[in-house]
Amino acid sequence: MKEAIVILVVIAIILALTAVRYRKQIASVLHIWRSLKSMRNQMKERIENTERKESIPAGALVNCAKCGKWVAERAAISLRGGTSYCSTACLEKTANTR
Secondary structure, eight states: OHHHHHHHHHHHHHHHHHHHHTHHHHHHHHHHHHHHHHHHHHHHHHHHHHHHSOOOOOOOEEEOTTTOOEEETTTSEEOTTSOEESSHHHHHHHHHHO
């Protein structure tokens, strides 16, 4: 049993001397490890925050009869015949050509 204790003490002394010799490198590795851990936690928080936000549904898309641009149905200018325009400019251009 005494031999095992002596061996453990010798190993502990060798580890202590190694730690003293390479303390700057060990401190750098610990700093990098903490930075990576902090970044990982921040990424998890951002992912959780984006999942919590409720997305606003855009609704159905309609195609502009003049320029062909796809816009949300609620933002489009719709006429009785089912024709939709993306803006008043497209509606006026169509009215001028007819």
